[in-house]
Amino acid sequence: xxxxxxxxxxxxxxxxxxxxxxxxxxxxxxxxxxxxxxxxxxxxxxxxxxxxxxxxxxxxxxxxxxxxxxxxxxxxxxxxxxxxxxxxxxxxxxxxxxxxxxxxxxxxxxxxxxxxxxxxxxxxxxxxxxxxxxxxxxxxxxxxxxxxxxxxxxxxxxxxxxxxxxxxxxxxxxxxxxxxxxxxxxxxxxxxxxxxxxxxxxxxxxxxxxxxxxxxxxxxxxxxxxxxxxxxxxxxxxxxxxxxxxxxxxxxxxxxxxxxxxxxxxxxxxxxxxxxxxxxxxxxxxxxxxxxxxxxxxxxxxxxxxxxxxxxxxxxxxxxxxxxxxxxxxxxxxxxxxxxxxxxxxxxxxxxxxxxxxxxxxxxxxxxxxxxxxxxxxxxxxxxxxx
Amino acid sequence: xxxxxxxxxxxxxxxxxxxxxxxxxxxxxxxxxxxxxxxxxxxxxxxxxxxxxxxxxxxxxxxxxxxxxxxxxxxxxxxxxxxxxxxxxxxxxxxxxxxxxxxxxxxxxxxxxxxxxxxxxxxxxxxxxxxxxxxxxxxxxxxxxxxxxxxxxxxxxxxxxxxxxxxxxxxxxxxxxxxxxxxxxxxxxxxxxxxxxxxxxxxxxxxxxxxxxxxxxxxxxxxxxxxxxxxxxxxxxxxxxxxxxxxxxxxxxxxxxxxxxxxxxxxxxxxxxxxxxxxxxxxxxxxxxxxxxxxxxxxxxxxxxxxxxxxxxxxxxxxxxxxxxxxxxxxxxxxxxxxxxxxxxxxxxxxxxxxxxxxxxxxxxxxxxxxxxxxxxxxxxxx
Numbered sequence: 001x002x003x004x005x006x007x008x009x010x011x012x013x014x015x016x017x018x019x020x021x022x023x024x025x026x027x028x029x030x031x032x033x034x035x036x037x038x039x040x041x042x043x044x045x046x047x048x049x050x051x052x053x054x055x056x057x058x059x060x061x062x063x064x065x066x067x068x069x070x071x072x073x074x075x076x077x078x079x080x081x082x083x084x085x086x087x088x089x090x091x092x093x094x095x096x097x098x099x100x101x102x103x104x105x106x107x108x109x110x111x112x113x114x115x116x117x118x119x120x121x122x123x124x125x126x127x128x129x130x131x132x133x134x135x136x137x138x139x140x141x142x143x144x145x146x147x148x149x150x151x152x153x154x155x156x157x158x159x160x161x162x163x164x165x166x167x168x169x170x171x172x173x174x175x176x177x178x179x180x181x182x183x184x185x186x187x188x189x190x191x192x193x194x195x196x197x198x199x200x201x202x203x204x205x206x207x208x209x210x211x212x213x214x215x216x217x218x219x220x221x222x223x224x225x226x227x228x229x230x231x232x233x234x235x236x237x238x239x240x241x242x243x244x245x246x247x248x249x250x251x252x253x254x255x256x257x258x259x260x261x262x263x264x265x266x267x268x269x270x271x272x273x274x275x276x277x278x279x280x281x282x283x284x285x286x287x288x289x290x291x292x293x294x295x296x297x298x299x300x301x302x303x304x305x306x307x308x309x310x311x312x313x314x315x316x317x318x319x320x321x322x323x324x325x326x327x328x329x330x331x332x333x334x335x336x337x338x339x340x341x342x343x344x345x346x347x348x349x350x351x352x353x354x355x356x357x358x359x360x361x362x363x364x365x366x367x368x369x370x371x372x373x374x375x376x377x378x379x380x381x382x383x384x385x386x387x
Numbered sequence: 388x389x390x391x392x393x394x395x396x397x398x399x400x401x402x403x404x405x406x407x408x409x410x411x412x413x414x415x416x417x418x419x420x421x422x423x424x425x426x427x428x429x430x431x432x433x434x435x436x437x438x439x440x441x442x443x444x445x446x447x448x449x450x451x452x453x454x455x456x457x458x459x460x461x462x463x464x465x466x467x468x469x470x471x472x473x474x475x476x477x478x479x480x481x482x483x484x485x486x487x488x489x490x491x492x493x494x495x496x497x498x499x500x501x502x503x504x505x506x507x508x509x510x511x512x513x514x515x516x517x518x519x520x521x522x523x524x525x526x527x528x529x530x531x532x533x534x535x536x537x538x539x540x541x542x543x544x545x546x547x548x549x550x551x552x553x554x555x556x557x558x559x560x561x562x563x564x565x566x567x568x569x570x571x572x573x574x575x576x577x578x579x580x581x582x583x584x585x586x587x588x589x590x591x592x593x594x595x596x597x598x599x600x601x602x603x604x605x606x607x608x609x610x611x612x613x614x615x616x617x618x619x620x621x622x623x624x625x626x627x628x629x630x631x632x633x634x635x636x637x638x639x640x641x642x643x644x645x646x647x648x649x650x651x652x653x654x655x656x657x658x659x660x661x662x663x664x665x666x667x668x669x670x671x672x673x674x675x676x677x678x679x680x681x682x683x684x685x686x687x688x689x690x691x692x693x694x695x696x697x698x699x700x701x702x703x704x705x706x707x708x709x710x711x712x713x714x715x716x717x718x719x720x721x722x723x724x725x726x727x728x729x730x731x732x733x734x735x736x737x738x739x740x741x742x743x744x745x746x747x748x749x750x751x752x753x754x755x756x757x758x759x760x761x762x763x764x765x766x767x768x769x770x
Contacts, residue, residue: 018659025655028648064484064547067451070583102449104620113630115449168448201452202616252486261418261645265652268414272656275407279663332637 003296003304008311011280019312022276026316026364027323029265034324034357036258038347042183043251043334046345050184051241054086055128056223058210061236064246066100066209073097073205075233082226084219085212088124096125097207099197103168108158114333114342116153118168118190120197121211128213132186137162137177140192147192148177152331152344166190169200185244188333188344211240247343254334266364269316273368277309281376288376289384302377309369310362317361321354394691401664408660409700412742415653416704417711420738422642422649424712424730429632430639437506439598440469442605443627444591447618450476453587454617465607467600468593470502473574475589479544479553490530491567492544494574495592497525503594506563513538513559521573523558529566531557544570551580565716593621650745653697658749661693665757672757673765682758689754690747697746698739705735 012019058079060071076097085093099120104113119125123142126132140146147166154160165172173192181187198204212227214220220239227237281288288301328349333342399405444462446452453475462471477492497518501507509525516538517523526536536542540557555572578585595604605621612619622630632638665672675685712730 017662021655021659021662025652025659028652028655032645032648060550062545062547062550102451104447104449113633201448264414264418265649268411268418268652268656271407271411271414272652272659275404275411275656275660275663278403278407 002300003291005307008304008308011284011308012312012315015280015283018276018279019315022273022312023316023319025269025272026313026361027319029262029269029364030317030320030357030361031323032265033262033360034320034349034353035327035347036254036262037353037356038324038328038349039254039258039332039345040251041350041353042345042348043254043343044248045183045348046185046187046343047244047248048241049131049182050186050244051239052129052131052213053217053239053241054214054220055240056212056214056220056227057238057240057243058212058227058235059238061228061234063236066098067102070203070206070208071235073207075235076207076210078230078233079210079212079227079235082212082223084214084223084226086215088127092124094124094128094213096122096128096211097194098122098125098209098211099194099201099203099206100208101197101201101203105157105166105168108156114157116157116190116342117188118147118192118197120192120194122194124213125191125194125211128211129186131184132179132181135178135180137175139177141176142193143196144193145171145173145196146176147173147190148179149175149190150187150344151178151180152187152333153190154178155331156333156344169197171200183346185247185343188342212237251334262360266360270364270367273309273313273364274371276312277305277369277372278375280308281305281372284376285379285384288379289381292381293385298377302373305373305376306366306369309373310365313361313365313368314358316364317358320361321349321357324349390688391691394688394695397664397688398692398695401667404660404663405696408656408696409703411656412653412697412700412745413703413707415649415656416701416738416742417707418704419646419649419653419741420705420708420730420734421711422646423734423738424708426639426642427731427734428729429629437504437594438624439601440595441503441624442591442593442595442601442608442621443624444593444605444608444619444621445589445627447609447620450590452617453584453589454591454619456586456588458612458617458619459588459591461611462591462593462608465604465611467596467604469596470499470594472496472500472503472592473588473590474500474592475574475577475584475587476548477544477546477553477572477577478548479546481542481544491569493569493571494577494589495571496574497523497571500571500592503592505594507561508563509559509561517558517573520556520558521575522553522555524555524570524572525559525561526557526570527566527568528560528562530568530570531560533568536560549577549581549584551577553577553580650741653742653745654749657693657697657746658753660696661689661750662753664692665689665753669757669760669765672760673762676760676762676765686754686758689757690750693750693754694743694746697742697749701739701742704742705738708738709735 057066059066063070076095080093080095085095088094101118102115103118105116106113126139134148135151137148140148149160159166160175162175162178164175166175179191194207198206212223214223224237224239227233227235291301327347329346331344331346333344444454446454456473459471459473462468472495475494477494479492480488481490482488497514501509501514517525524542531537536557538557538560541554542557543552543554545552553572553576574588593604593608595601601623605623608621609619672685709730716729
């Protein structure tokens, strides 16, 4: 027969101080773990959601990123006339030759300078990124020194409001609009006209990359192969989602440091939980013996104490989750290992993150509870009663 | 029985609890010490003495833009400049694109690079051999060990930024502490293979005669090119490295919040233990008081016990951290840390002080309560 759960709950409530302190210790560990997992989830999402399966990114053969690409603009008409490209609103093939440069901007809060990606594009560049929406202002006009910035750039850097001028390249650029990139990697970019950008950075006559939009996913695959196989071009086609999937490696330093921290903290809190459970067992040795006399079996006592420890850690997990809630959705940035520029992302407490946090707490509870529960179950009835 | 031996005996009356508490505090302090070490390396350490004499000049817009090669002579003409080495980040692949096979590769001028980077130790004959061979490379001893490279071995890198796959011969192997696992090769090779790189360079690595001149000279360099199409930004080597750390995100806040959580965790654990042990000893406290111990005496007994536990646990944690830092700084992961991780006596001392302070703080309230126990009540206490 199992010991009722209410017994454990009442026991935890009886020694309030001890329970609260142990649970708080576990909560701190859970908070740290959630913070790190939410960080990684947000980063992952920034990259995964960036790629559009219909878009084929064209780079110079052998180059791995837009930044290190660069090819002759004379190749662009050939690319544009490849079969399988969707038509834009003017009935032309939807393709955009682009220039990507990295500039250094100071953060608004004064915590240092950050590399930011500036992308020059053709008018079709806006059309082939339908997920990106204009929030306020208007898009840049081709041929003008105008830029649109993402929402997070607008928030994080000074001189990035509509009507401001940003200083980079050879002079001021007027900010005319703010766009929402839906948490994708574009959330960290500034966009403008490709010809203006190229002349500002003395890169006329070339593109760092080109984007082609295919009519359907099958055509995208074919288009990608056609670009890569064309011997004259010496270019390489990549499906946009594949390109961004590779960049998720930027999260590796956070991942390594994060897990080291979380695991060390978890070991520390498990020991604390173990201490609390040993004390719980010691206080109740006579009670446990009585339970045995009444007829509860050893396994049910073992289960009951393990369960109490798990309950304690779950309480900690809940407190930890509540402590972290205000940080959900907070935006932050880290350096992109491929483009060397900052990628902005939000902390995401998804159900997976919460689930993992609870499992994490459960493991701490189990680890801390098994040895004391084992001791409780094995105690000799007579000597315990005499205590 | 002296007071201190009384404290020690009491601290270990429940061995299991004391050990668990110490382990718990130990792990927390291990983390704290690690974080403090990282903080120290990033923000306090000035780096190698040589490093303070070195400047890095890059394109003002960003490191990804080239700057002209003729800047070199102009920089060299500034009084106080000892050597100027042109550098370019090659960023190639070796074998495959797995992250563990990645290492830094630079194209530079062998004639002047080692004057600027005088802290790299290379046998003179190897330096000469490297200077003579246009397709020669100089590699870090640790890196050579990892791949089993010897002088005279041939390796091929695959260019990603530059459209060329250089075939290099290892001519020199240098030693530096801490190792940086990098490869340097002759920029002439790159210039000849890549037309767009001709007459260009990525950044300049400048050594000045005295560390006091650093700010004057870096200002002078930037003034030289202020109105040119390629303006520059010059900073000390340390500031340049800090720029990369700043890009990782808000590292300072990250470290501080972890430290805060850890310190608070120590406080909780230690307070918990001391509260448990005082609870068990209510009758004992009353007895001590009957024997003539003052409130103050009782208070200091418990506080001493808590501090002793925290210090022993903290000591274990600090030791563990020291071992871990030594291990990490010799592993591939430690190479990415500019300046290298190092554990100092100061950091250890501060960590132990934090532990002691937490032990003290956590015992205050429960011990104060215990010292106020009414003798008659306390003697009657069961449990």
